[in-house]
Amino acid sequence: MNKIALNGLEKAGDIYIPGDQSLPSFSESNFINEHQRILSFISKDDRAALELLLTIFGLTPLFILKILFNKVVNYHHYPEFIKTLCRTINVGIKGIVCALYFSGLEEENPNYPQILKTIGWQPKRAKANEDLEMKSLIERHDFNSMI
Amino acid sequence: MKDIKLNYDYIIIGAGVSGCIVAERLCSRGKNVLLLEAGKFFYSKNFLTKEVDSNSQMYWNGGIELNSNASIGLIRPKVVGGGSIINGGLLDPFDDLALEGFKDITDIDFFSLNSLNPYYEKINSLTTIEKIPEEYANLNSKIFKQGFKANGFQCASLERGQKNCPYSDGVDCITCLSGCPTNSKQSTMTTYLREALKNGAKIFSEFKVKQVDNSSRESIKVSGHDKNLKQWTFSCNKLILASGAIGNSKLLINSGFKNKNIGKNFYTHPQYMLMAEFDHEVNAYKGPLQNYKSDDLNFRKKGFKLENVFAPPAAISALFNGVGDEFFSCLKNINKFGSIEVCIRDENPGEIKVGRNNKTIVYKELSDLDKKKRDLGFDAIKNILYSQGAKRVIEGDFGIGLHLMGGCSIGSEEKKSVFAPDFSMYEDKRISCADSSIFPNAPGINPSLTIMALSIKFAEELHE
Numbered sequence: 001m002n003k004i005a006l007n008g009l010e011k012a013g014d015i016y017i018p019g020d021q022s023l024p025s026f027s028e029s030n031f032i033n034e035h036q037r038i039l040s041f042i043s044k045d046d047r048a049a050l051e052l053l054l055t056i057f058g059l060t061p062l063f064i065l066k067i068l069f070n071k072v073v074n075y076h077h078y079p080e081f082i083k084t085l086c087r088t089i090n091v092g093i094k095g096i097v098c099a100l101y102f103s104g105l106e107e108e109n110p111n112y113p114q115i116l117k118t119i120g121w122q123p124k125r126a127k128a129n130e131d132l133e134m135k136s137l138i139e140r141h142d143f144n145s146m147i
Numbered sequence: 148m149k150d151i152k153l154n155y156d157y158i159i160i161g162a163g164v165s166g167c168i169v170a171e172r173l174c175s176r177g178k179n180v181l182l183l184e185a186g187k188f189f190y191s192k193n194f195l196t197k198e199v200d201s202n203s204q205m206y207w208n209g210g211i212e213l214n215s216n217a218s219i220g221l222i223r224p225k226v227v228g229g230g231s232i233i234n235g236g237l238l239d240p241f242d243d244l245a246l247e248g249f250k251d252i253t254d255i256d257f258f259s260l261n262s263l264n265p266y267y268e269k270i271n272s273l274t275t276i277e278k279i280p281e282e283y284a285n286l287n288s289k290i291f292k293q294g295f296k297a298n299g300f301q302c303a304s305l306e307r308g309q310k311n312c313p314y315s316d317g318v319d320c321i322t323c324l325s326g327c328p329t330n331s332k333q334s335t336m337t338t339y340l341r342e343a344l345k346n347g348a349k350i351f352s353e354f355k356v357k358q359v360d361n362s363s364r365e366s367i368k369v370s371g372h373d374k375n376l377k378q379w380t381f382s383c384n385k386l387i388l389a390s391g392a393i394g395n396s397k398l399l400i401n402s403g404f405k406n407k408n409i410g411k412n413f414y415t416h417p418q419y420m421l422m423a424e425f426d427h428e429v430n431a432y433k434g435p436l437q438n439y440k441s442d443d444l445n446f447r448k449k450g451f452k453l454e455n456v457f458a459p460p461a462a463i464s465a466l467f468n469g470v471g472d473e474f475f476s477c478l479k480n481i482n483k484f485g486s487i488e489v490c491i492r493d494e495n496p497g498e499i500k501v502g503r504n505n506k507t508i509v510y511k512e513l514s515d516l517d518k519k520k521r522d523l524g525f526d527a528i529k530n531i532l533y534s535q536g537a538k539r540v541i542e543g544d545f546g547i548g549l550h551l552m553g554g555c556s557i558g559s560e561e562k563k564s565v566f567a568p569d570f571s572m573y574e575d576k577r578i579s580c581a582d583s584s585i586f587p588n589a590p591g592i593n594p595s596l597t598i599m600a601l602s603i604k605f606a607e608e609l610h611e
């Protein structure tokens with residue numbers, strides 16, 4: 001993804017996640033560094049469309065972008081075609097930004113801000129079962145582990 | 148590589164709920180079986196723990212596919228074990244209403260409780276199903292139960308495929324939405340596929356099937372590519388489609404099958420989660436994810452059901468409106484939110500098509516009747532939540548499609564369906580299917596248990 005597009009993602013991210021006294025904005029959080037964890041799994045066509053959109057965001061002044069996003073999330077009275085576009089942008093951008101910001105990536109890298117701890121989202125995960133039987137079955141029966 | 152054999156008695160496309168069961172049944176009788184699965188083979192030890200990774204690596208298209216007008220997000224699993232790895236694990240048998248609905252459309256006699264009960268029972272031999280214990284119910288569940296009582300509605304405990312879930316250790320099952328680390332959740336990967344592999348089944352994970360070629364009488368050829376984009380062609384005597392409603396429809400369309408019903412009659416049980424903010428903490432992530440469902444004849448007749456539910460923050464973000472502080476403050480206060488979802492028994496069929504560059508196009512909208520069902524559900528939810536002291540209830544119009552069904556319906560008439568009552572394809576008897584794609588309409592009940600029962604029935608009869 002080109003630099004202007006990444007800047008567009010940061011700007012759009014800040015519109016959803018402006019931050020406050022206890023939490024950083026999306027751009028301040030630096031989670032954008034992890035964008036490949038999402039983008040490399042999106043289909044080629046969708047990725048190209050997303051890059052184009054984000055590049056446009058990157059080139060648009062922030063105050064105009066804010067007005068635009070206010071319109072995007074209040075789409076209900078628009079014609080069907082525009083509604084579809086607004087919903088797609090809203091779900092897509094919000095999804096990427098929130099997945100990066102709220103996934104607990106700070107547990108892997110202490111340089112990231114402590115988001116989940118601050119909001120109190122701390123589910124306890126059970127200790128993983130080693131399941132050596134399954135491990136060995138995969139090694140012996142999954143062609144993917146033989147290629 | 149020399150160990151990779153190219154010819155099989157049976158090839159199964161898709162190692163999800165149906166595919167793993169069919170594989171186990173066939174292997175238990177000595178057949179040689181290959182499963183081809185596009186998703187990765189994770190197991191208890193290495194399930195992904197970060198929402199960003201599980202969304203992008205365990206679902207198609209990075210986590211979500213949208214219908215043509217972006218009003219419904221379709222969540223399609225892509226992982227060995229399919230939906231059973233990432234779903235809620237709720238296992239409910241169909242009732243008379245659902246089965247009569249199936250029978251009316253298909254004219255197939257086995258759609259009755261009498262005929263399906265033996266297969267529902269057989270599931271118990273490899274799958275433990277338990278009532279989710281009430282003593283660990285979190286506040287989100289309690290709000291649901293007490294709100295039902297306050298409004299005179301009936302609710303019941305949910306039943307789930309689970310075994311020895313360590314609730315007493317304080318574990319929170321919301322983390323199992325990206326795979327259960329203890330093998331408690333009874334995914335078909337940890338139950339049926341395990342047995343199939345022990346009995347000699349082979350699997351090729353991260354293998355995307357692109358084409359089915361049935362032009363030769365000797366064998367059916369199945370081609371696709373592995374994770375390195377290397378092309379492979381396998382052949383088999385019989386082919387079993389188990390790649391789900393969208394997977395099967397796309398594959399058959401791309402492979403040039405002619406039946407006009409392929410891709411038609413697609414249903415999703417559109418679900419709408421209403422988020423309610425309370426003055427106090429709800430901590431909906433604690434303990435069992437869900438405990439209760441509506442068990443109210445009135446709701447059932449009106450075409451909707453309710454469940455108490457929650458999801459991790461990134462997924463939940465789709466349900467909060469607005470931008471800036473309006474949006475951000477909801478996520479900041481996520482622990483003060485509870486949620487109930489309405490799931491609609493949709494009557495308006497959608498259609499799956501394949502667009503340019505193999506893009507999935509899904510036409511699926513709510514009819515006025517479907518919208519009425521949703522709105523009745525919204526009213527009931529608001530009554531429940533406000534009766535329990537909610538400060539506000541956030542109503543969104545973004546639907547989620549988790550139960551993807553149809554697209555290749557079963558039926559007695561070739562004109563109206565893709566698969567015949569013996570589960571074989573009208574166009575080529577060597578190809579069969581018993582997964583969610585054969586559903587002729589939306590039953591209004593969690594589909595997995597019935598997909599499992601039908602898959603057992605199909606696989607056992609295939610032998611006879």
Ligand SMILES: Cc1cc2nc3c(=O)[nH]c(=O)nc-3n(C[C@H](O)[C@H](O)[C@H](O)COP(=O)(O)OP(=O)(O)OC[C@H]3O[C@@H](n4cnc5c(N)ncnc54)[C@H](O)[C@@H]3O)c2cc1C
Pocket residue numbers: 160161162163164165166183184185186222223224225226227228229230231233234235236237238239354355356357389390391392394395398549550551582583584593594595596598
């Ligand atoms: C979040 C979530 C929660 C849910 N909760 C519940 C619940 O509590 N109870 C319930 O009953 N149902 C639930 N469901 C629905 C249930 O999981 C599905 O109905 C069920 O998994 C469908 O089974 P299936 O065998 O038809 O397909 P799946 O289980 O989806 O399996 C299909 C498999 O085929 C693979 N595939 C597709 N195309 C290809 C291809 N071209 N090449 C190779 N492989 C391919 C896919 O990757 C997938 O693994 C839930 C679903 C979701 C997403």
